[in-house]
Amino acid sequence: MLDAAYVNGTFVHMPLHDCNFVPDFMIDSKDTAILRVLQRNGRLTNVELAAEVYLSPSSCLRRVQKLEHDGLIEGYVAILNQTVIGKPGTVFVQVTLDSQQQEYLHEFEEGVRALDDVMDCHLMAGDADYILRVIVADASDYERIHEQLTRLPGVSRVKSAFALRTVKRTTQLPLNGPAVPDRRA
């Protein structure tokens, strides 16, 4: 029983009947369970993971390897405490480029990618606006980063907004399917 499929770069919820296409790969409820568990603890041993999702270690390992191979699992990372490493502050930065300067887009983005303090950067709808999430030690640390940003090619305006507090922050993507797999089957 399949729940969903990834077809030609697009995710498809299975109609359950009438599947006249060849999906790149498919995900059933046990895969979903594996992903759900690994999103919470990426260092579980294979035998522990297998027990959580009611599979044998060998079968579980095969599924995980397939999920990794298919690019569903991009990787495993350690999550560090932002405060303890000395960067407790978060700043959202809105960057506007000189319009009609599309030739700078690529250069600007390369520059952003090279800045270690910029955690995320999104190109937004509208006129060449970017939203960046930057982590900082304090205000004077931000001054340094602000300066680096204004120096990037094509930048016309930089508007900053400081976060007072982080209410929620997660890496766990929402997954369809049961929270706990059926022990049977």
Place this chain on the structure above:
Amino acid sequence: MLDAAYVNGTFVHMPLHDCNFVPDFMIDSKDTAILRVLQRNGRLTNVELAAEVYLSPSSCLRRVQKLEHDGLIEGYVAILNQTVIGKPGTVFVQVTLDSQQQEYLHEFEEGVRALDDVMDCHLMAGDADYILRVIVADASDYERIHEQLTRLPGVSRVKSAFALRTVKRTTQLPLNGPAVPDRRA
């Protein structure tokens, strides 16, 4: 030779002389190297990690356990592909609460934390503004989430901005210290 310390909730770069305080814990260049490696690959085996940072497995394991115990390493997670699981879109949502309704703050935040599609939420400087990062399948999926957000207690205004493209996205916090530890010492 110590590089930095965490003292009374504050990160301190060591003056190297005249350290007349008792730090909660200290981080040397080998710890930094370990953290740097684990931020890139959180599933390395201990022996592989030890080889990367030029330590014996037993010594390396002890350091990792300490970093975990001290809360520097908050955990390990699998990073999934947002597109492949069916949520390719990212929306930044700016939420304004009714002013003078501080009593709703807590309820609103609890509500946000319960929404699986809201990945991050920050309280921003200014008048009760929140910035949320929401991941969506498509426009109609966002309609559903938008509705859920407007229903939360105290919400007065919800302003959405769609991301066209993700330029950068990382979980790797910048760390001071050498990228590669000294093989000697």
Place this chain on the structure above:
DNA sequence: TCTCTTTGGGAACACCTACCAGCATGATTT
């Protein structure tokens, strides 16, 4: 029934991890 896929068991190998003694550093005593 036949075919194809997926499963669980087994075995060789690698890893984990607690305990050990040895070494370096720094403080205290003589």
Place this chain on the structure above:
DNA sequence: AAATCATGCTGGTAGGTGTTCCCAAAGAGA
């Protein structure tokens, strides 16, 4: 200044545990 001690870190060792590939058997679909 020399000797002694204490402290904290290091690498080595070994038994228990986990990993991972191969194979036979069971299950689902045609």
